[in-house]
Amino acid sequence: MDRRSGTTLSSKKEALMNIESLRTAVVGCGGHGTNLAQAVRRSDHLQLVACADIDVGAARNAAALTDGASAHGSVEELLGIADVDAVLIATPHDALAPAALAAIRAGKHVMIEKPMALNEEQAKEVEFAAASAGVTCMVGYSFRYGMAAYLSKLLGEGAVGDIQAITGSIGTPPMTDDWVAQVRRGGGPMLYVGCHLMDLALWFVGEEPTEVSADVSYRGGDGVDESSAVTLGFSGGRPAQFVVTQQASGFFYDLRIIGSAGFVGLCGRTFGQFEIDVQSEVLAAYKEPATLRPRLWGDHITTMLMPELAEFAAAVAEERPAAVTATDGRRVLRVIDAVALSARTRQPVGLTPTLSAY
Numbered sequence: 001m002d003r004r005s006g007t008t009l010s011s012k013k014e015a016l017m018n019i020e021s022l023r024t025a026v027v028g029c030g031g032h033g034t035n036l037a038q039a040v041r042r043s044d045h046l047q048l049v050a051c052a053d054i055d056v057g058a059a060r061n062a063a064a065l066t067d068g069a070s071a072h073g074s075v076e077e078l079l080g081i082a083d084v085d086a087v088l089i090a091t092p093h094d095a096l097a098p099a100a101l102a103a104i105r106a107g108k109h110v111m112i113e114k115p116m117a118l119n120e121e122q123a124k125e126v127e128f129a130a131a132s133a134g135v136t137c138m139v140g141y142s143f144r145y146g147m148a149a150y151l152s153k154l155l156g157e158g159a160v161g162d163i164q165a166i167t168g169s170i171g172t173p174p175m176t177d178d179w180v181a182q183v184r185r186g187g188g189p190m191l192y193v194g195c196h197l198m199d200l201a202l203w204f205v206g207e208e209p210t211e212v213s214a215d216v217s218y219r220g221g222d223g224v225d226e227s228s229a230v231t232l233g234f235s236g237g238r239p240a241q242f243v244v245t246q247q248a249s250g251f252f253y254d255l256r257i258i259g260s261a262g263f264v265g266l267c268g269r270t271f272g273q274f275e276i277d278v279q280s281e282v283l284a285a286y287k288e289p290a291t292l293r294p295r296l297w298g299d300h301i302t303t304m305l306m307p308e309l310a311e312f313a314a315a316v317a318e319e320r321p322a323a324v325t326a327t328d329g330r331r332v333l334r335v336i337d338a339v340a341l342s343a344r345t346r347q348p349v350g351l352t353p354t355l356s357a358y
Ligand SMILES: NC(=O)c1ccc[n+]([C@@H]2O[C@H](COP(=O)([O-])OP(=O)(O)OC[C@H]3O[C@@H](n4cnc5c(N)ncnc54)[C@H](O)[C@@H]3O)[C@@H](O)[C@H]2O)c1
Pocket: 027, 028, 029, 030, 031, 032, 033, 052, 053, 054, 055, 058, 074, 075, 089, 090, 091, 092, 093, 095, 096, 099, 113, 114, 115, 140, 141, 142, 143, 191, 192
């Protein structure tokens, strides 16, 4: 908001004081959008003023969380009527980029749910539009603010030394309902949950991905990805290997980072129920392998989504790129595009560096 008026904010404290009134809308008020609306309601830095959903009843339910918030049947209607600074977008995957473009072109800051778009091409359009409009564009890779923050902290303390390799898997029960079972709407587990693993690997390694090899089984009938085995190469030569499946009996995720001086691992069943494994030659407390079970105070809306939104609000106030940029989101989609191409051609796919789109 201050970016458009040209005001210079002198300090982080002043910036945070000034974002208490970040007037925020939620577009897409299903499961996750409603959780975001709850997180806004609990936040000191954002204020829920409007909600939109093509199911206007869903928009009304989310708007009812806050006195005076308005409900709308489309993002266009919301942008035409409501006075908002920022829009959080949590629609099905095929509607993420169109809704983001509408909001950005109306001069709004956006946080777009993962995976940001259906593919890299769409993501590039969003990235370019946000840069042209001078608005903050963050991608909602919320794992970074919840369970993966514990790995990030240990890695930041040097627990594993130089990262040598990464392994991971993530799974859901069969995805059979509504848009998550439709290819053209961005259904399937790779875009729904696999993208989290890709984002974490790219974030932790901090190097450009250079090559992708993948073997994917597709479900008969709707053709969405069923199970994928993916190998990702990085510019520094480190490999990462992942399995993403919708053939699990329940939701789970598992990620292990192996380094020259130890390892850290994350193993979870829900957003709030997870364990951290650590062994480190560097950190005295973890010379012997240990399993940590962080004690969380509150549900995942408080422990994961509120810190995520605090980062979004701070990025807006401080007029800086958010911690998860549009380029970061596009890089993940570049890898996922390459997964599909490699599976189709049965060949490794080489990647050039993901330069900023502007
Ligand atoms: N970060 C996380 O932890 C997390 C968790 C779950 C889902 N998500 C993401 O949130 C997004 C939504 O997923 P969900 O599980 O809540 O889906 P959902 O099906 O529960 O909700 C989607 C909502 O969007 C509405 N909608 C559809 N088209 C629309 C349009 N054009 N404009 C406005 N509203 C529209 C639907 O009516 C529905 O209410 C996805 O991007 C998903 O990947 C993120």
